Amino acid sequence: MHGHEGGSTGVDNDWAQRGMGNVGAWILGRNMFGPVRGPWPNDSWKGWWGEEPPYHVPTFVLTHHSRRPLEMKGGTTFHFVTDGIHSALQQAKRVAGDKDVRIGGGASTVRQYLRERLIDELHLAVRPILMGSGENLFAGLDLAQLGYRCTEHVSTELALHVVVKKEA
Numbered sequence: 342m343h344g345h346e347g348g349s350t351g352v353d354n355d356w357a358q359r360g361m362g363n364v365g366a367w368i369l370g371r372n373m374f375g376p377v378r379g380p381w382p383n384d385s386w387k388g389w390w391g392e393e394p395p396y397h398v399p400t401f402v403l404t405h406h407s408r409r410p411l412e413m414k415g416g417t418t419f420h421f422v423t424d425g426i427h428s429a430l431q432q433a434k435r436v437a438g439d440k441d442v443r444i445g446g447g448a449s450t451v452r453q454y455l456r457e458r459l460i461d462e463l464h465l466a467v468r469p470i471l472m473g474s475g476e477n478l479f480a481g482l483d484l485a486q487l488g489y490r491c492t493e494h495v496s497t498e499l500a501l502h503v504v505v506k507k508e509a
Contacts, residue, residue: 352497353466360464365437367400368429370450374402374419381408388419396445399436401429403450426453448476455479458487458507467501 375386388394393414401420408421422429433442444454454460484505493504 352495353499353502356464356466356495356500356502360443363441364396364398364443365440366398366433366442367396367445368426368433368442368450368454369400369402369445370447371402371404372447373445373450374404380406384408384411387411387413393417394419399433400445401433403429426450426457426459430454430459448478451478452480452482455482455484455487455489461507463489463505465501465503465505467503468499469501 374388377386394400394417397416399418399420401422403426404421404423406421407423410421411419413419420432422432430442444451444460451460451463455463488508489505490508491503492506493502495502
């Protein structure tokens with residue numbers, strides 16, 4: 342409910358606000374954009390969120406299949422990147438200027454950027470509920486060997502917030 346009436350207040354909301362501040366661009370994996378697999382059959386799928394996505398800045402979607410940019414309400418334009426994570430990051434940094442680039446997931450996308458040491462800071466919000474099998478965020482990674490360290494953690498009734506940072 343961030344930015345809308347009826348949302349929570351307190352520590353967890355503070356973390357949500359912190360996560361949405363100073364964002365100049367987003368990078369998403371294709372699964373975060375939608376369930377369509379393989380070549381795009383048409384341009385009808387516009388994401389999980391309806392006509393106004395929550396990003397409000399240029400958003401770069403990693404995919405193996407090209408598609409024209411998609412302009413949405415609220416300032417979000419989806420750009421579909423077919424030439425890899427480095428290209429997506431370069432394009433996102435260019436449009437973000439002095440603002441941050443957020444990696445919005447999914448797990449495979451975050452893992453690729455961690456493996457290449459391209460994430461400076463990672464906020465994990467761990468909720469104490471069981472949700473099924475999912476995808477292991479850290480499969481095949483040794484974060485300590487890659488130079489990442491836990492630098493902050495805060496526990497609330499609803500979640501454990503952990504900050505992992507890349508050492509210089």
